[in-house]
Amino acid sequence: MFDLKFIRENKELVKKAIQNKNESLNLDELLGLDEKRREIISSVEELKRQRNLSNQTIALLKKEKKDAKAEIEKMRGVSEKISSLDNSLKEIEDKIDSLLLRVPNIPHSTVPVGFDENSNVVIKEWGELPEFSFEPRAHWEIGELLGILDLARGAKLSGSGFYALIGKGALLERGLINFMLDLHTKEHGYKEVWPPFMVNRASMTGTGQLPKLEEDMYLCEKDDLFLVPTAEVPVTNLHRDEILKSEELPIYYVAYTPCFRREAGSYGKDTRGILRVHQFDKVEMVKFVKPEDSYDELEKLVANAEEVLQLLNIPYRVRLLCTGDLSFAAAKCYDIEAWAPGVKKYLEVSSCSNYEAFQSRRIGIKFKPDPKSKAEYVHTLNGSGVALARTVAAFLENFQTEKGTVVVPEVLRPYLGGLEEIS
């Protein structure tokens, strides 16, 4: 979200951002409302000034036991005018607020302009793509063969897009989560958070999922609570409406949560296996930093996420998203994509974004550069480190053997009770 003042003063910049992000929003309507709003404010505040003066007069007259009738009569008309102006002001401000929530963040100058993912730029490739002396299987075949991934029963329980991990599959999931959390807390300086998995509307609006993406969220209507689509939501909202101390920054959090997504509108895409599911596990990193550091922090964030795949020895590439593929709230974003030789595709397993002050302005997270200065908005960032389901798919496909077993990379064995091979 932006200040009205900022939009007023940077109209063309914001218009271009709306266009480059393939959003549609009538900015002129917003600015027209803003003008009307300021006109009303000027006149209503003058009336309120009169009222305040008069209130003092009335108070004084009453105190001296004098007649205040004339003054009160005079004020009655003024108060009526005030309340009618206040009402139209409120109407206009409500409209402004809902429009303001639909203004997307402005892409950073280093973000390539482009319409869709075809304009994303591969900036890095890591690892050797594995070669097999046999035709590598897709993860769902391996999972079924080993009895660790049960898609059919998942669908029986909850419908398509749900799955169950059984035996060593469940162990692998749990081990991966712990491995990632340990890496980020012990090696990268993140503090672990275990947040609620359901959040209210204010939280969802704060990080920018609402109002735009409501259709993609699971909502428990009775309580108006949303199942978290990512830990970004609860963890970023942790400091909502707070003024942080300068010396507290930067703050690094890492959280495991399951993620729930309806994936509305993506039916028919990636329907096999566990590449696009309604519930998956993810370890998410969230940062609160000073504005001048946020782009360095973004690079570090990406490096922290990459290290997960490097240690597991899963080949991947990093793509810089173009304006058209960039999410609503982000200013810059890198996707990390793991190679999956079974399905012969790169799978997006992490998305690392700098939101600059877009989220912090929505939810009021500030800091004081020093005790005397005015509070400024912090910059927020987050990135998956990394998302499980697709990583498990890549894992199974990369480390499969001809007989259908899966070799566990050394770094993960301590987390699987010393297990060297899933068979």
Added chain:
RNA sequence: GGAGAGGUGCCGGAGUGGUUGAACGGGACGGUCUCGAAAACCGUUUACCCCUUACGGGGUACGGGGGUUCGAAUCCCCCCCUCUCCGCCA
């Protein structure tokens, strides 16, 4: 779910219709004193919005929203949250 209490500034806490942005205490910041520190003393300390190039002026806000009134932190209604007791329960 039932009964009760409560939500005020950075913190504690007063304030029950009229010069209250808010007593009092603490904290923080600046200063005096000191070789230095502590103590003591003095001073400063909220956020947002509008007008103004600036100096400055004005408005709003006491959990959130609505209402009563010339005037609401104070009265009424709805909602949210916290605490205590009871019930239910992993």
